[in-house]
Amino acid sequence: MISGHGDLVAVRITRAVNIGVAGVVSIWHFGYHGSKLITHWSDYQSQATTLASWTALAVIDVIGSVALLRRQSHAALARTLAVAILVVGSIGTAAGPPGGAIADSSWAWSSVGWLGVLVLLRRPIVELGVLLTANLGVTAAFLALDNAFDEPMIMRFVTVTCIAVGANVIVALAGRLMQEAAQQTTEIAEAEVESYAHKQAADEVHARRQERYEYLRGQVESVLRGLADGTLDPADPAVQRRCAIEAARLRRLFAENDDVPNPLLHELLTCVDIAERRQVEVDLSTLGDLPSIPIAIRRGLTETPLAVLATAVSSARVTVVSNRDEVIVSIVADAPPDAQITWTTCPALSTVRYREGANLWVETRWKRPSPLASLTTIP
Incomplete structure (x- = not known):
């Protein structure tokens, strides 16, 4: 400008x-x-x-x-x-x-x-x-x-x-x-505008790095510390599932910086890859065109599928349904009842979960806010 x-x-x-x-x-x-x-x-x-x-x-x-x-x-x-x-x-x-x-x-x-x-x-x-x-x-x-x-x-x-x-x-x-x-x-x-733009970009990169570092400290540090001091047993299935979840989070975090046409699908695929490495059969299907989604919303949409995929025993099915105003990510997997699934806490998302026998079904939904909802009513 x-x-x-x-x-x-x-x-x-x-x-x-x-x-x-x-x-x-x-x-x-x-x-x-x-x-x-x-x-x-x-x-x-x-x-x-x-x-x-x-x-x-x-x-x-x-x-x-x-x-x-x-x-x-x-x-x-x-x-x-x-x-x-x-x-x-x-x-x-x-x-x-x-x-x-x-x-x-x-x-x-x-x-x-x-x-x-x-x-x-x-x-x-x-x-x-x-x-x-x-x-x-x-x-x-x-x-x-x-x-x-x-x-x-x-x-x-x-x-x-x-x-x-x-x-x-x-x-x-x-x-x-x-x-x-x-x-x-x-x-x-x-030249001044270009210099200012470079500084802004550098500051944004630094802020994103700091954010990722704090995120890793909060999620991964306790697991690594427990494994290092012996308080967590690597042979324990619960610890293994927890490590799988944190590994999926790390892969998703790295994938957030990739320049790809569909960031949400790209991040889900990194989670699918973690599960497939554990010999879990995963079926990923999509319907509709994905809109532009803020990174915080993408994290919320992938958080529960990430945890479910990391704890699935043998099979999982991930479905993404979207249009210009709404995105729904659902997953069905044979996750153990004692699996410590992390449910998303993002206030902009709604989550529904249901268990039937060995299968766990979870649906996470994001709906684009209406422009009228952003208007402030003055009393």
């Missing part, structure tokens, strides 16, 4: 920069240069050529703005527009008064620079540098051809071009730096 938010911020900043640059260039060409065109209309040698040049650059302005705002400024399009800007701008300068390439009436050389910023904003800065250098060369060539390069004109040319080129480069660099800063901010946010 945070990563997606970071990407959205970067996109918004980039769009704001693009809108800002497109707006500045359009105001400069349509507003400032348009007013110059009207004010000095009578000064131009070819008014039709001047108007056509200004209009052509206006069209390029629109095309470049649309491409920039849609982020479609491909290299071929950007370079083609840059060349067109330089050619049309040169024609506009040529249509001006003799020696007036940078006079008050001149607008074309300035439009070339600003439109170059627009169409080359997402291109390497060196491409804008080439365009600006070429524009200065063309402007200087017009002044030289008109023999206008006296000392005052040289000072004016240096001053005006430094200010104009400086403004073009500053805007281009500022836009690029803002976009790069937004991208870097997004990358940093993504």
